[in-house]
Amino acid sequence: MFRIIKKSLKTGVVTGQHPEAGPAEQPVASEARKNAAPFRRSLAVREVDTGSCNACEMEMNALMNPVYDGERFGLHVAASPRHADALVVTGPVTVNMERALKDVYRATPDPKLVIALGDCAVNCGVFKGSYAVTGPVERHIPVDVRIPGCPPRPAEILAALEELRGRLDKTAG
Amino acid sequence: MAETINPTERLQEAFGNAIADVSQVQGIPRFRLDKETLPLVAHFVHTHPDLRGSLSLLWAVDHRPREARYELCYLFTLVEQKDWLLLCTDLHGDDRLFRSITPHIHAAKWYEREIRDLFGLIAQGHPDLRRLVRHEHWPKGTHPLKKDFHWDTVLERHQGQHVFRRIEGEGVFEVPVGPIHAGIIEPGHFRFSVAGEPIMQLELHHFWKHRGVEKLFERQRLTTGLSLAERVSGDTTVGHSLAYCQAVEALLGLEVPRRARYLRSLFLELERLHNHLGDVGAICNDTAYALAHAHCSRMKERIMQLNDRLTGSRFLRGVNQIGGAGCDLTAGQLSGLLEETAAIERDFSELESVIFANASLTDRLEATGVLKERTAWDHAVMGLVGRASGIDRDLRRDRPFAAYDEVPVKVALYRYGDVRARLRVRMDEIHESVRLIGEIRRLIPQGPIAVEPAGLPAAGSWALSAVEGWRGEILYVVMAGEEGRIHRCKVRDPSFVNWPAIQWAVLGNIIPDFPLINKSFNLSYAGNDL
Numbered sequence: 013m014f015r016i017i018k019k020s021l022k023t024g025v026v027t028g029q030h031p032e033a034g035p036a037e038q039p040v041a042s043e044a045r046k047n048a049a050p051f052r053r054s055l056a057v058r059e060v061d062t063g064s065c066n067a068c069e070m071e072m073n074a075l076m077n078p079v080y081d082g083e084r085f086g087l088h089v090a091a092s093p094r095h096a097d098a099l100v101v102t103g104p105v106t107v108n109m110e111r112a113l114k115d116v117y118r119a120t121p122d123p124k125l126v127i128a129l130g131d132c133a134v135n136c137g138v139f140k141g142s143y144a145v146t147g148p149v150e151r152h153i154p155v156d157v158r159i160p161g162c163p164p165r166p167a168e169i170l171a172a173l174e175e176l177r178g179r180l181d182k183t184a185g
Numbered sequence: 186m187a188e189t190i191n192p193t194e195r196l197q198e199a200f201g202n203a204i205a206d207v208s209q210v211q212g213i214p215r216f217r218l219d220k221e222t223l224p225l226v227a228h229f230v231h232t233h234p235d236l237r238g239s240l241s242l243l244w245a246v247d248h249r250p251r252e253a254r255y256e257l258c259y260l261f262t263l264v265e266q267k268d269w270l271l272l273c274t275d276l277h278g279d280d281r282l283f284r285s286i287t288p289h290i291h292a293a294k295w296y297e298r299e300i301r302d303l304f305g306l307i308a309q310g311h312p313d314l315r316r317l318v319r320h321e322h323w324p325k326g327t328h329p330l331k332k333d334f335h336w337d338t339v340l341e342r343h344q345g346q347h348v349f350r351r352i353e354g355e356g357v358f359e360v361p362v363g364p365i366h367a368g369i370i371e372p373g374h375f376r377f378s379v380a381g382e383p384i385m386q387l388e389l390h391h392f393w394k395h396r397g398v399e400k401l402f403e404r405q406r407l408t409t410g411l412s413l414a415e416r417v418s419g420d421t422t423v424g425h426s427l428a429y430c431q432a433v434e435a436l437l438g439l440e441v442p443r444r445a446r447y448l449r450s451l452f453l454e455l456e457r458l459h460n461h462l463g464d465v466g467a468i469c470n471d472t473a474y475a476l477a478h479a480h481c482s483r484m485k486e487r488i489m490q491l492n493d494r495l496t497g498s499r500f501l502r503g504v505n506q507i508g509g510a511g512c513d514l515t516a517g518q519l520s521g522l523l524e525e526t527a528a529i530e531r532d533f534s535e536l537e538s539v540i541f542a543n544a545s546l547t548d549r550l551e552a553t554g555v556l557k558e559r560t561a562w563d564h565a566v567m568g569l570v571g572r573a574s575g576i577d578r579d580l581r582r583d584r585p586f587a588a589y590d591e592v593p594v595k596v597a598l599y600r601y602g603d604v605r606a607r608l609r610v611r612m613d614e615i616h617e618s619v620r621l622i623g624e625i626r627r628l629i630p631q632g633p634i635a636v637e638p639a640g641l642p643a644a645g646s647w648a649l650s651a652v653e654g655w656r657g658e659i660l661y662v663v664m665a666g667e668e669g670r671i672h673r674c675k676v677r678d679p680s681f682v683n684w685p686a687i688q689w690a691v692l693g694n695i696i697p698d699f700p701l702i703n704k705s706f707n708l709s710y711a712g713n714d715l
Contacts (some may be wrong), residue, residue, distance in 0.1 A: 015538060015539050015542065016476065018535075019535055019536065019539060022535075023480070023483070026483050030486070030490065031490065031493070061370070061394070062394075063393075063394045063395075063396050063711075064371075064394075064419070064711065065416040065417065065418060065419035066418060066419045066420055066709060066710070066711045067416075067419025067500055068419070069369050069370060070420055070463075071499075072369045073369050073463075073482075074482070074486060074489065077482035078479050078483050079483060079486045080486075089369060091368070092367070093365075104396065106393065106394055106396055107320075107323070107340055107395070108320045108392060108393045108394070109372060109393050109394065112364050112372065112393070116365055137416070138401070138413050139397070139398075139401065139416075141337045142336065142337070142397035142401055143329055143334070143335070143336060143337060143339070143340060143397050143400065144329070144340075144395050144396050144397035144400075145397065162416075162502075163500070165493075165499060
């Protein structure tokens with residue numbers, strides 16, 4: 013017990029100790045912000061991997077670590093699409109995952125958002141054209157936000173999600 | 186002292202007449218055999234007490250249109266000498282059949298199914314010829330790695346249902362899990378058969394993420410395939426890119442400068458460090474011990490930010506390039522790196538004592554998900570999972586690459602094969618990696634970090650390279666085509682070998698412990714599915 017307390021005291025607060033995100037490569041469209049209005053205060057996301065190299069998954073996981081602590085912005089990772097407000101899709105959509113993606117989309121209750129995370133989800137990246145890849149996410153389901161990068165850094169993901177939900181405006185102006 | 190055994194002599198003694206040709210490729214003895222004798226020789230290599238060959242890789246090459254033949258290559262690692270031995274055979278003309286070695290060598294099971302899916306070559310006598318990579322909705326006759334299959338073919342969708350193995354009986358029921366799981370992880374499907382709580386059978390249904398990586402390599406030039414290699418499995422960026430670079434360098438006959446070899450080892454250890462730190466936390470998290478998870482993911486993040494500062498990529502992308510290293514570190518950066526990793530190690534050591542003082546955690550970890558040494562050997566399990574089950578193999582020590590011949594590694598080894606042993610291997614390797622980074626910093630020479638590639642290899646020549654990534658042995662076979670193009674690139678992540686073993690490790694455990702067991706293996710889906 014003493015060891016745990018000592019460790020906690022020595023560690024202190026690490027939240028927020030991360031580099032600032034650079035300017036967004038692709039600004040969030042105003043229409044997407046309108047769709048995101050119901051989720052301003054809290055957003056439950058379901059992460060769906062349709063064929064990524066798993067770097068995007070690692071960054072999504074990092075988003076929830078004590079340093080970025082997505083929870084403080086009302087971000088939650090839902091275990092089921094039925095509990096989700098938004099789907100975060102990573103990777104090009106492979107032939108084998110195509111049906112699962114459509115099923116997940118149908119299982120997510122309306123209103124919902126779809127966020128394409130990473131270059132592969134946006135434009136298939138290095139896997140473009142392959143026989144085993146059916147195309148980017150938007151070929152199968154409507155996409156609201158694109159967060160490019162290979163993979164995007166957690167700070168960039170966080171910034172894009174904040175911009176989407178219009179929460180940056182308050183500080184900006 | 187036992188007399189040294191020459192495997193070539195042993196094989197010639199036993200199979201003299203059947204061996205068509207013996208040659209050396211990169212110092213690996215290669216035996217060319219006819220397809221009828223090959224299974225016998227393979228069985229001999231696998232079971233002979235002096236050789237004890239463990240199947241490391243089995244791959245096929247389509248030599249058309251240059252020659253009308255398919256080639257099958259079987260790579261064995263001999264357990265005593267840690268040497269490689271290669272058996273090859275040809276299928277000429279329209280011949281599509283070869284004899285399966287799976288009935289004798291369990292480790293060949295997935296390889297032979299994969300070859301059938303990707304090349305349309307059928308392993309006769311294989312106990313399970315269901316589709317592996319191509320799911321059932323793929324049209325018949327699609328074999329993507331055949332040379333007459335275009336890389337950008339648009340596939341139609343057919344009707345088809347995967348048939349799982351079934352256990353029938355009173356009270357037996359099936360629990361399907363996936364392909365989309367509850368956490369932020371990759372897609373895969375698991376089918377449990379249970380009676381009550383203990384698992385009687387687990388069957389994997391993977392390859393949801395099959396992206397056609399090996400076919401995409403065939404569109405690349407030798408010098409441009411690197412960015413694809415980095416994206417085979419994102420968490421093993423350095424391991425995969427290094428293995429690819431080494432293969433291409435062997436083909437081009439490049440001598441990598443010494444400083445670059447040190448840098449490569451350094452980055453490989455950094456990658457090992459952040460992945461192991463993350464895994465230790467994740468294993469604790471799966472026993473609902475959130476405190477250890479929080480601390481570990483904090484330390485992992487510290488390394489990722491360090492990576493970003495040093496190389497401009499949190500995943501160390503671009504640190505390897507063909508002919509050397511892609512980025513250099515100044516003396517100041519190196520000592521800063523050393524300080525930081527030493528601080529993280531101190532931090533981690535404190536956490537370690539907190540973790541081991543927790544009795545309820547130990548209770549969950551001990552004797553959970555036991556992979557016996559015998560089972561591990563039968564499946565040729567490798568990497569940290571193997572080392573937790575008593576398989577004493579580590580390429581950094583056995584076949585030194587990069588700078589490991591000058592910076593020797595102490596290999597962590599446990600015999601219990603349970604989740605705790607796999608956790609212990611990771612913890613030992615964290616300390617070892619920090620020590621290695623210190624050694625590298627001490628010994629790193631000055632000098633150039635890269636040489637320019639020049640010249641082209643002859644079409645048809647090939648090279649094999651192996652790297653001990655953080656998960657285990659990563660193998661690349663690269664075969665040159667015309668004008669510096671890639672004719673064939675076989676990629677093997679350790680996940681492909683270790684996945685089937687998980688089906689044995691979970692037997693008798695309860696389903697709620699499956700996530701924990703799965704996490705302690707922490708295998709890549711992307712590297713497996715390709």
